[in-house]
Amino acid sequence: MRSTYAVVLAAGKGTRMKSDLPKVLHPVCGKPMVEHITDHLKNLNTNEIVTVVGHKKEMIQEQLGHSVQYAVQEEQLGTAHAVKxxxxxxxxxxxxxxxxxxxxxxxxxxxxxxxxxxxHQTNAAGTILTMLPEDPSGYGRIVRNASGNVKRIVEQKDATEEEKEIQEVNTGIFCFDNQLLFSALQEVDSNNNQSEYYLPDVIEILQKKQHTISASVMENVEEGLGINDRIQLSKAEHIMQQRILETHMKNGVTIVDPKTTFIEADVVIGRDTTIEPRTHLRGQTRIGEHCVIGPDVDLLDYDVKDQMKIHNFSMTNDVCSIPLGS
Structure with missing residues (x-):
């Protein structure tokens, strides 16, 4: 059985967020964005998860705890340097x-x-997760050869006008043969407009050594949305909230007015429960089956047993609940 490892890049300052909080700790639907990533990796049974931290690293380590390992990037010298x-x-x-x-x-x-x-199917040394956004501005372009195989990735700031017309872009998510990755990282230089060590340069290094490079195109472009400012954070919140609501409805929960209902990522709701308008369920809240929650309810980290009704309350512990039919 193949071993799978993960490196999560979380060392950046995120200056465009204009915040005292590290960028990756800003919450999306109640959970820090980096924790969405590490939770996915745990569910995929990754053997080891290494989170690369730097700016305000203690805050990230406190949030993620001992569930991952840490590597420290003291100086921000680019993504290849971070992985190294x-x-x-x-x-x-x-x-x-x-x-x-x-x-x-x-x-x-x-x-x-x-x-x-x-x-694994392509037996590649490196695989790039790519996407085809309507506007590729700002992304690294995927340069293919005449046969359609990946040749290299060129960053926006280093791209020619012709390369900027390429629609397929790099999401910043890769798979590599681990030992080939760290071998190639030794050869990455900072001879570019930003004087940084770019992780995408590993692709060109491996390709020149005749290793197979593959690319997997993401079906849903919104999954590749990187968050750099509060506007993008708001967009991500909206997209994820819609996913959460739809998942609960598919699982047998009635949500009367999705436009005024907010449910955070880790909330659990039993089947045949109805969520009335203006309800906000947060944190580790657990709702049983055959309940009616709302209208005008805000619950945080609260457990509701089966067949209960809660309305017109904003509480964390001592919320008043009554059996249905009372």
């Missing part, structure tokens, strides 16, 4: 390493699982 910080923990391992940025909370387990499967 995990070499002491992963450099001698055999298997596949998945690399993902900590600011892409909309990625799904299904997409990551498919990426890993595609990587």
């Amino acid at each position: 910080m995990s070499e002491e923990l992963l450099g001698d391992k055999e298997g596949t390493t998945l690399i993902i940025t900590g600011d892409t909370p909309l990625i799904t387990e299904k997409t990551l699982d498919y990426l890993l499967e595609h990587h």
